[in-house]
Amino acid sequence: MAKLTFYGAVAGVTGSMYLLETDQSTVLLDCGLFQGRREEEEANQQGLPFNTSRLDAVVLSHAHLDHSGRLPLLVGEGYSGPIYMTRPSCDLIEVLLKDAASLQERDVAWENKRRRRAGKEEIDPLYRLEDVEETLGFCQGLKYHQRITIADGVEVRFVDAGHILGSAIVELFINEGGVEKKLVFSGDLGNSQAALLRDPEVVESADVLLLESTYGDREHRSMADTLLEFEQVIEAASENGGNILIPSFAVGRTQEIIFRLGELYQQGKLRHQMIYLDSPMAIAVTEIYHRYQSVYNDDDRAAIDSTAPALRASQKSLHTFLPTLRYSTTTEESMALNKLDSGAIIIAGSGMCNGGRIRHHLKHNLWRQRSHVIFVGFQAIGTPGRALVDGAEYFAIGGERITVRAAIHTLGGFSAHASQSQLIDWLGHFQGVKPRLFLVHGEQDAKQALSEALSRLGWKARIPHLGETIDF
Structure with missing residues (x-):
């Protein structure tokens, strides 16, 4: 038996x-x-x-x-x-x-x-x-x-x-x-x-x-409502000049967010923002996703293909769908992003803010009222991400307590x-x-x-x- x-x-x-x-x-x-x-x-x-x-x-x-x-x-x-x-x-x-x-x-x-x-x-x-x-x-x-x-x-x-x-x-x-x-x-x-x-x-x-x-x-919020709020956050940041931080898991969620930003770009709705993927692991994973486009659903694969009709299939990717995407691979490139006080969308790990480069970006942006933090994934009990979602007034890093003045958004529809x-x-x-x-x-x-x-x-x-x- x-x-x-x-x-x-x-x-x-x-x-x-x-x-x-x-x-x-x-x-x-x-x-x-x-x-x-x-x-x-x-x-x-x-x-x-x-x-x-x-x-x-x-x-x-x-x-x-x-x-x-x-x-x-x-x-x-x-x-x-x-x-x-x-x-x-x-x-x-x-x-x-x-x-x-x-x-x-x-x-x-x-x-x-x-x-x-x-x-x-x-x-x-x-x-x-x-x-x-x-x-x-x-x-x-x-x-x-x-x-x-x-x-x-x-x-x-x-x-x-x-x-x-x-x-x-x-x-x-x-x-x-x-x-x-x-x-x-x-x-x-x-x-x-x-x-x-x-x-x-x-x-x-x-x-x-x-x-x-x-x-x-x-239940997840409908994708239509989620994308509408996503667009509204980006519009608000565009108007007040703030940065947007997206703590994101390297596998799956990052690629989804890049695709959704690509949709907004193709619709002319990313007016001022540059997008930075600040995670060596997420960058490597995104390149793996590119190699396996054959498993994408038909609609999204067609959307990517349609934006670069002159390119061979092997050359089309999330990069061609979102031309404003930039990779930050080195520590120096990551640190340089902390000098940006406006006009940036920074996607970085870890998704629950318990490690990785996102913590340093939070340190430099959470205290700014015009900053926005968008959580797009599950936040486990006991993690810093969960604390921020639950309304924490401070964020601890390296012995410092950073006051939370940024707007915190949770978009569960991206789960x-x-x-x-x-x-x-x-x-x-x-x-x-x-x-x-x-x-x-x-x-x-x-x-x-x-x-x-x-x-x-x-x-x-x-x-x-x-x-x-x-x-x-």
Whole structure:
């Protein structure tokens, strides 16, 4: 009998990890970092909660670190088997894991300086760049809809989740004693209003279903209203001369925002602003998006193509759609942006303001009344971004407290996650006997609200506990 154990993303949104054990094989589904508050991130230091020598294969739903960020730890503990994902995810994961390793090494170097001065024992980073390089050697990219055997009695197929480039709904087919059972993990389902990517694909059958619930308790604002407010913020900044800061996640959200700014540019509505993408990682990811334009939805791909008809398809990109876009790659270029007191739209990471270049831009702009900060993604409890959204009067950085006078905007319609109604609509395509449903990847209130909404529609949803094992 197959067993599934929930090792992450059950008490909150992050740390995705599920262990499938059959009579013949053991497969790990996702291997993500815990992110957010310090006590949550400390769970990453505790080691993996299972014997890695028993693993036959690893399956990754997509490249975001809360789904992939512990893969180097897995390899460090001796795993040397295949790690299956989509082809775009293979490209993205290299950028994300290398960036994560670099940040860890840098942070630990600073911490060890402090420890040496205090006579304390030094610490090691979770993993280093060489650990990432070793991990990348085990990654294997698959096409969407390609069904292959990954372990004795276990097959996998990826279908498009529409969340970020390469994101997948994972279908695992388990054959025991001539009987096939199907485990489906939604991964992170995309927002059908979002730009560039296609809507999440339909799945019609499963025996066990793991469903994300990040926005299980709310609806997104309509994209029409979101774009109208976006345009109004840009117009206000244009009139009063203020800068606009957009803390943005490097994968997915940044490319969506660039596309939406491109639409405004093509409509003649970006009159004075220059757009600066100030994130080496987001720049690298944007170039990867360019290589995979074949997976864009038809309408947005046609819009990009129409702006540069004389160019070959390989030359058309978000850059040709938004000619005022500039990349800031070096530290010096980033610092130069702090001298701009008007006319700039600066997109920088991190998306929750708990690191990266955005913090320095906030330091130089939050105290200005004519500045604007636009949040376009989920802000986890305990992060600086969440504090600003909730009305914080001060922003702390480098021992300073910066007074918040800038206008703070939250545009939830840009979310890359499905809303409650979109999750329910996606579930509505399942045929016949309903699968056993488990809600994961959500704060407790979100999961509870989604569970109650589903119960009114005849679904019985379970909210699993960390370390819980189910049989099927």
